[in-house]
Amino acid sequence: MEDENLRKIAELREILEERIKSLEAEIEGLKIILEFVNNLLLEKSFRRVEEITTQKITEKAPTPPAKEPTKVIPLKTSSGELLAYIYVEDKNLRVIPEADKKFDYKTPPFESFLIEKVLTKMREVDQEAVKRSELMPDEALSFNVKLEGDIIREIFIRNVSPQRERELRSAIRWTLEKMYEKTKGA
The missing domain is CATH 1.20.5 (Single alpha-helices involved in coiled-coils or other helix-helix interfaces)
Incomplete structure (x- = not known):
């Protein structure tokens, strides 16, 4: 006993x-x-005022990646509401919002935080490393936001190091949760 x-x-x-x-x-x-x-x-x-590099798309809903992702990470609010999925493929991240979520790229803090303070800063750090020959140009972080009108359909981030993956996952989840709270309250 x-x-x-x-x-x-x-x-x-x-x-x-x-x-x-x-x-x-x-x-x-x-x-x-x-x-x-x-x-x-x-x-x-x-x-600073910076333009988001966007690619207009015509598809109605994003499709999961054709290549089998290494892992799929659901992003949820603190209350458990599904916001998006992150598909990790090699050193790339594809963020695809949940089908019923409409995230307008103009809704803060998408541009001011995620694009300018997180992704652009990471890209600048990598570009400086390329200039110092510490990193090959094709190994530098880059990103692309696909829109349908003003609605975010996909965020594609290339050359993500394992150290940055966790940081990006947290920043993206926080950003989408804040955007969701603003659109839910509207």
């Missing part, structure tokens, strides 16, 4: 340790996002 109780307590301890590790990873992701938000607030008055 006592051995059974000890075994259950040991199992409970393992569950708690795993949960703590999971929460610590989530906190790290939130700290990264908070740093971006703080930088955004500091630089808001010095904001």
Whole structure:
């Protein structure tokens, strides 16, 4: 009887340790996002106007990738509402919004945060590394946003390092959740 109780307590301890590790990873992701938000607030008055490189498409709904992705990551709100899927293929990420979600690229914080503060900054860092010959030009991060009208159909990000994948996943989820909250409230 006592051995059974000890075994259950040991199992409970393992569950708690795993949960703590999971929460610590989530906190790290939130700290990264908070740093971006703080930088955004500091630089808001010095904001550059940049065009989003977009590609107009005519298809009604995006199709999942033809090539089998390495992994598929669902992005959900904190309340569990499905926002989009990230398809990881080699060093590329394809973000495809859930079919019933209509994310307008003009809705903040898409351009001001995700495009300017996250993706453009990462691209600039890689371009500087290319100039210093630390990175080959075809290894630099690049991205493309596919729209149907003003609605985001796909965000395609090339040359994503494993270190950046987690950061991008957190930033994209946070951005889409904020956009969803704004459109849901409208």
